[in-house]
Amino acid sequence: MSEKFTTTNAGAPVASDQHSQTVGNDGVTTLTDHYLVEKLAQFNRERVPERVVHAKGGGAFGTFTVTNPEIANYTRAALFQPGVETEMLARFSSVAGESGSPDTWRDPRGFALKFYTSEGNYDLVGNNTPVFFIRDGIKFPDFIRSQKRLPGSHLRDNDMQWDFWTLQPESAHQVTWLMGERGLPRSWREMQGYGSHTYQWINAEGERFWVKYHFKSQQGVHGLSIDEAAQLAGSDGDHHIRDLYEHIEAGDFPRWDLKVQIMPYEDAKDYRFNPFDLTKVWPHGDYPLIDVGVMELNKNPENYFAQIEQATFAPSNFVPGIGASPDKMLMARIFSYADAHRYRVGTNHADLPVNAAKNADPHGHSYSKDGAMRYSFSSASTPVYAPNSTGGAHADAERAGDAGNWESDGEMVRAAATLHAEDDDFGQAGTMYREVFDDQQKAHILEQITGHVGAVKSDDIRERAIQYWTNVDADLGAKLRSNLEAAGAPEEAGEPGTGWEPAQV
Known part of the structure; x- marks a missing residue:
């Protein structure tokens, strides 16, 4: 084995790894010790900067393989053609916690995927729930701030959370998911993943469809009890990161079956509720699941910072055959995610190896130019503007699939659409509670809500929270009121053993 010698970042030999350069008998350090300055700087x-949302997370590399050749009838996207295997990266995360927060706080989990396709990178940025708290991106900063920390005490606060939720009744469906067992997954391997938004697929004939993605864990779906989650938060705050890493290292590769719901393009116009509303699911009886393929994670990152922390996922990264929908949250994310990456990682974040496309021309023929840390570039004769008459690249709507377009027959408005008969906020949350939850799950969510709302100090917000759950289900609301009255004041409700968690959403 050849001997290795330390160098500076510029490749020059270093005199010492142990001692800085000094002058005189009293050992004054000199600024001419450029290696000392370089190391400290x-x-x-x-x-x-850590992510404002989804700061705590981990991930792994793997493959996605198409198993159903019929799926190509719905999209021309290269990664969904018969038998195609595509390299990919997955990152899982909590939503509200900081980068050092425990993995087992009650929270939705991010489920972000990057597919390195032959036509460029396709990013699918979802969660472990099929819905979200709000349906309009203009509310997103306010929602996240309500789940973070108070500006004075720097503590998280149940009043702040429930104040926002009860003033935004559209949150009811997602909060019902959150307060159930899906809010505390046992591991990232044992949770479902969803694209959540409605997307558009376009096939080779130009036919358009609306689609929702569902990733079903082959490991099963398992949650933690409140006590188990609390114990792990204290004993192993990196439980989910450790679990994923160790299973992959041992060759026990986690897998998910990708299934999709397909809605014919015209159905959306008069469907019984707005199919682009992120607070709603499409009933499987109306649009059953269709098999697509299998995602397998089989390679751990070699360097967490370079390959996970600097990985950037953006809903704006589409490929031919896949496009956006009129989902207002999706349209807001198409701007905000890519903009966050330019700030957090840098203008040229897409040049980093983990984010760079792997197709034949990884940097394509983009007209993006310069900026901090730019190192990929075209030849000096390549034009840097379009259109041009020197043979430079030009856009091709047919090749792109024209995926960003859909029909619009209305004026621009700020009010919510009212064209669908069942666009209420509590209906699907109530159906989930009454028809999906078994008796044990109903008991668990009642216990969880009792503890969480029991920590609210404001009488007005507490009363709104009771009405919130009464709107979901009258019997659930009545039981919640009874439990809270029996528990007494908020300071009494949080005694050890009651199972409540202080603002861990």
């Missing part, structure tokens, strides 16, 4: 800058 690099150390001060070795972090990038």
